[in-house]
Amino acid sequence: MNDSVASPTMGLFCDFDGTIASADMIAAIMTEFAPQPSGPIISAIVAGTIDIQQGVQQLFGLLPSSAFRAVREFALARVVLRPGFPRFVALCRERGWRLVVVSGGFDFFVEPALAPFRDNLTIHCNSLDLSGPMMRVVWNVPCDAKCVGGCGLCKPSVMRLYQGLVETRIVIGDGVTDQRAAQQADFVFARDRLLGLCEEANVPHMGFDTFDDISDELERRYGEARTDD
Template sequence: MVLTKYIVFSDFDGTITLQDSNDYLTDNVGIGSEQRRKLNCDVLQNRSSFRDAFKEMLDSVKLSFTECIELLRKNIKLDPGFKAFFDWCLQHDITVIILSSGMEPIIRALLKDLIGPSAEKIQIVSNSVDIHKNGSWNIVFHDDSHFGHDKSLAIKPYSSLPKGQRPTLFYCGDGVSDLSAAAETDLLFAKAGQDLITYCRQENIPYREFIDFTEIHSTIRSIVEGKSTVKEVAVNK
């Protein structure tokens, strides 16, 4: 467990990237966007677990895993503010940890392309993948939870530390895979117009809305420099 004064946990797909790579595969070479949105709504309304809905989405993708990565490399773009934010975090000894319901080989491949060698300094906690000899593949979930990857489990070792040892914790996310992490950190950044904000409003969870990482960067820098506090910026919109 890495301990620094500030730790930024972040979702990957649709948060660090502009597009969700799993949604992109599902929409373009799987069951399609309409059925995907229906499954996401089922999760938000507690009619389905995220694990089951997500598996149904990915099982509908019939490309080989190599073909999936090549397709994503051509189409997934980095959030315009993330690289500058990450470079700033490295300079100020701020830990960045990706918590993803995606698959680590895809995340590593995209990060290497999008931000270069420094991507190796980002810790990733995510699902894995089982690739078969014929090129077919299936997701291997991180844990036995109904999320498939309960992101709160990676945060709790830090949030449960005694006062004086506990870092200030941030989380950045956008969708239904972030629900378990939404209330676990000191300040939640929720992407504008996405399902995580809907959930936060339903559950009255304080959050800071963002459009891209330039806003996250500005807010966290203000807190680190003592110009504002978590309580001052964490509000329901």
């Protein structure tokens, strides 16, 4: 490890569902396994009438633990990565930037989907407790004292874990669950609902469709990759 890796650098905090993965895997799982009861809960989460932590626990509480194998197989068959992701990971690695995947989703689909890139990124996500009759969410990074609470997996708290390790913080995401993290970022790459939220809140941002859009912009801002090392 050389000096430039140890010194403060850029941190890219990247959502998984709807961002790295083209679709929202939690929504896909619920549409497949609990379409009727999950609909109103998902609507309430999006509308902000229940917090994310309560909502996601209610969703997985609809599923018997015995269904886990089928749920995992379904998720792994469904997950599709957004174009340009391998180049984006390579760019971060070349520059010594920290790529941190911050997902309100679950290890059983995030980890296998990102296995080819595992040496070049860090993952924070949730797991499931299958010891009871119904699934129960284990929140691996709960809200710290500085957060108003209710996030479930708290993205701003994850960003604070990297204080002192990164000096510039970039957030990449698509939804309401990225909003609090985006408000703490130096710059945001946003799509879908997060794009409108960044516009409303006057957060410095750029829209994106593929990870090539993000890599192009990062190279424009921070220079083309050196080819002499």
